[in-house]
Amino acid sequence: xxxxxxxxxxxxxxxxxxxxxxxxxxxxxxxxxxxxxxxxxxxxxxxxxxxxxxxxxxxxxxxxxxxxxxxxxxxxxxxxxxxxxxxxxxxxxxxxxxxxxxxxxxxxxxxxxxxxxxxxxxxxxxxxxxxxxxxxxxxxxxxxxxxxxxxxxxxxxxxxxxxxxxxxxxxxxxxxxxxxxxxxxxxxxxxxxxxxxxxxxxxxxxxxxxxxxxxxxxxxxxxxxxxxx
Amino acid sequence: xxxxxxxxxxxxxxxxxxxxxxxxxxxxxxxxxxxxxxxxxxxxxxxxxxxxxxxxxxxxxxxxxxxxxxxxxxxxxxxxxxxxxxxxxxxxxxxxxxxxxxxxxxxxxxxxxxxxxxxxxxxxxxxxxxxxxxxxxxxxxxxxxxxxxxxxxxxxxxxxxxxxxxxxxxxxxxxxxxxxxxxxxxxxxxxxxxxxxxxxxxxxxxxxxxxxxxxxxxxxxxxxxxxxxxxxxxxxxxxxxxxxxxxxxxxxxxxxxxxxxxxxxxxxxxxxxxxxxxxxxxxxxxxxxxxxxxxxxxxxxxxxxxxxxxxxxxxxxxxxxxxxxxxxxxxxxxxxxxxxxxxxxxxxxxxxxxxxxxxxxxxxxxxxxxxxxxxxxxxxxxxxxxxxxxxxxxxxxxxxxxxxxxxxxxxxxxxxxxxxxxx
Numbered sequence: 001x002x003x004x005x006x007x008x009x010x011x012x013x014x015x016x017x018x019x020x021x022x023x024x025x026x027x028x029x030x031x032x033x034x035x036x037x038x039x040x041x042x043x044x045x046x047x048x049x050x051x052x053x054x055x056x057x058x059x060x061x062x063x064x065x066x067x068x069x070x071x072x073x074x075x076x077x078x079x080x081x082x083x084x085x086x087x088x089x090x091x092x093x094x095x096x097x098x099x100x101x102x103x104x105x106x107x108x109x110x111x112x113x114x115x116x117x118x119x120x121x122x123x124x125x126x127x128x129x130x131x132x133x134x135x136x137x138x139x140x141x142x143x144x145x146x147x148x149x150x151x152x153x154x155x156x157x158x159x160x161x162x163x164x165x166x167x168x169x170x171x172x173x174x175x176x177x178x179x180x181x182x183x184x185x186x187x188x189x190x191x192x193x194x195x196x197x198x199x200x201x202x203x204x205x206x207x208x209x210x211x212x213x214x215x216x217x218x219x220x221x222x223x224x225x226x227x228x229x
Numbered sequence: 230x231x232x233x234x235x236x237x238x239x240x241x242x243x244x245x246x247x248x249x250x251x252x253x254x255x256x257x258x259x260x261x262x263x264x265x266x267x268x269x270x271x272x273x274x275x276x277x278x279x280x281x282x283x284x285x286x287x288x289x290x291x292x293x294x295x296x297x298x299x300x301x302x303x304x305x306x307x308x309x310x311x312x313x314x315x316x317x318x319x320x321x322x323x324x325x326x327x328x329x330x331x332x333x334x335x336x337x338x339x340x341x342x343x344x345x346x347x348x349x350x351x352x353x354x355x356x357x358x359x360x361x362x363x364x365x366x367x368x369x370x371x372x373x374x375x376x377x378x379x380x381x382x383x384x385x386x387x388x389x390x391x392x393x394x395x396x397x398x399x400x401x402x403x404x405x406x407x408x409x410x411x412x413x414x415x416x417x418x419x420x421x422x423x424x425x426x427x428x429x430x431x432x433x434x435x436x437x438x439x440x441x442x443x444x445x446x447x448x449x450x451x452x453x454x455x456x457x458x459x460x461x462x463x464x465x466x467x468x469x470x471x472x473x474x475x476x477x478x479x480x481x482x483x484x485x486x487x488x489x490x491x492x493x494x495x496x497x498x499x500x501x502x503x504x505x506x507x508x509x510x511x512x513x514x515x516x517x518x519x520x521x522x523x524x525x526x527x528x529x530x531x532x533x534x535x536x537x538x539x540x541x542x543x544x545x546x547x548x549x550x551x552x553x554x555x556x557x558x559x560x561x562x563x564x565x566x567x568x569x570x571x572x573x574x575x576x577x578x579x580x581x582x583x584x585x586x587x588x589x590x591x592x593x594x595x596x597x598x599x600x601x602x603x604x605x606x607x608x609x610x611x612x613x614x615x616x617x618x619x620x621x622x623x624x625x626x627x628x629x630x631x632x633x634x635x636x637x638x639x640x641x642x643x644x645x646x647x648x649x650x651x652x
Binding site for chain 1 (some may be wrong): 236237240241243244551552554555556557558559560561562563565
């Protein structure tokens with residue numbers, strides 16, 4: 001299993017926000033949508049799975065390992081080695097080129113570098129093509145010169161570099177118009193299916209959850225109290 | 230991998246180029262100031278220490294020892310009172326004295342001091358670490374005739390070669406009507422550079438000097454001026470009656486203090502005997518605190534510039550939270566993110582040090598001739614002395630260390646923000 005949770009709870013230090021999650025599991029290659037309105041705890045769930053927050057109670061297993069027993073360093077390594085992350089926006093370093101930004105995907109992980117099937121530049125070009133970009137046209141451009149849609153696709157290419165087991169996507173389409181949303185989703189799904197990565201997709205838009213293997217709803221009144229970031 | 234992180238650090242630095250350029254400029258100027266002050270300090274000390282060696286005792290009319298030394302050797306300060314020629318002769322005949330050289334000052338040539346002396350000056354006076362005076366060019370004539378020897382800087386500044394005729398001005402004025410214009414004297418020797426006031430001096434014989442002043446009353450020109458080139462300088466009429474000082478070399482160093490006591494008790498006129506090394510030490514004690522204050526000021530300016538660097542790194546940290554969040558999401562550990570800030574500070578420090586060194590070199594080259602003519606200092610050709618290199622390395626180290634507060638804050642921020650920047 002990629003993710004397994006059991007009675008997972010998180011209470012922010014000092015109180016103010018608490019989250020209780022239903023038990024769920026996610027198999028390799030599976031796509032799960034997490035649907036919830038703003039403040040429902042979606043970001044906290046991602047931080048828990050990403051290993052930057054620790055659950056207050058319950059069990060969290062990542063890639064078959066008990067994540068609650070891992071050190072911060074081990075969690076950082078686990079995230080770097082086995083997860084790719086796409087943010088809502090501001091995914092890229094504006095001062096770096098597209099090539100440098102995508103290459104960042106394997107910069108902090110020897111395991112991901114080892115999983116590259118060929119030279120890193122060739123792999124970057126392949127993933128950019130998969131995400132519908134023309135490598136020659138964008139590779140040496142600065143991220144700040146790209147459109148929002150192009151940036152998100154470059155971010156997706158970075159998340160996929162080095163074949164991570166899990167892609168975490170935190171509302172990656174929220175800054176895109178409807179047409180680009182659908183195009184991005186189609187490209188992302190096709191690309192991650194090719195690499196075999198599981199997808200944990202967070203959104204507040206119910207229209208985007210169609211086609212996912214599982215949908216986890218965080219809007220149940222009993223699940224969260226207070227306001228998430 | 231370290232190379233690629235350095236490339237990212239440089240990229241990040243360049244993305245904030247304007248604010249960073251101003252910070253680097255401030256830091257570079259502080260480095261340049263520090264290096265220049267240090268260079269000036271070393272040059273001043275070397276110049277003072279190296280101006281005369283081999284002179285055991287300096288004798289002049291009774292007065293302040295320091296004033297006599299500064300005026301006679303370094304050609305700065307108020308004119309020292311004169312002593313009699315006969316006193317010089319008595320000293321020269323003393324059994325304990327190996328050699329003695331008379332010095333007369335007071336005239337000038339186009340802003341450069343004229344030193345009236347004998348050829349013994351070039352035989353006995355040493356500079357630096359017992360380095361004898363050497364001629365870069367010489368017609369072979371001794372100075373005791375009408376020839377003029379010029380220091381290296383005088384020859385360079387005024388483009389003088391052997392045979393050039395020069396007019397001595399009475400006193401320090403450059404006005405033509407107070408010039409010994411009837412007696413232009415030929416340049417017969419050009420000294421090699423010494424890095425001391427000697428480079429800025431014009432040497433004539435004491436007898437020619439006396440002949441030039443024949444008939445003058447104070448600063449009033451003579452109506453019966455002689456052409457010195459046509460007279461017999463061996464004529465007793467041209468034996469000076471007054472001189473400024475005498476350089477003395479002893480046969481035995483053990484008898485220096487005995488001679489000093491005898492000079493102080495000299496009957497015919499009140500005289501002062503100065504031990505140049507001892508008096509120079511006293512001078513350094515006097516100026517030592519000013520020197521330290523100058524050094525401290527330069528260090529403080531460097532500290533202020535480094536504080537500016539810390540401020541800049543902290544101020545821009547908030548703008549970089551997204552950058553930090555990206556690194557964290559990709560698996561970068563907080564320590565590495567803190568290290569990135571320190572690396573950035575190191576890059577800034579290296580650039581500032583390099584630019585500061587460049588400023589110092591260019592500034593020294595530009596100011597060298599001015600400092601040379603005004604302070605008679607040779608700033609030398611050495612780009613970086615070992616102590617300056619050490620200071621520069623320390624600056625780079627402290628600059629990198631100044632990234633630690635921002636690094637720690639980035640570390641904390643990355644822990645708090647996790648994979649996303651929170652605002």
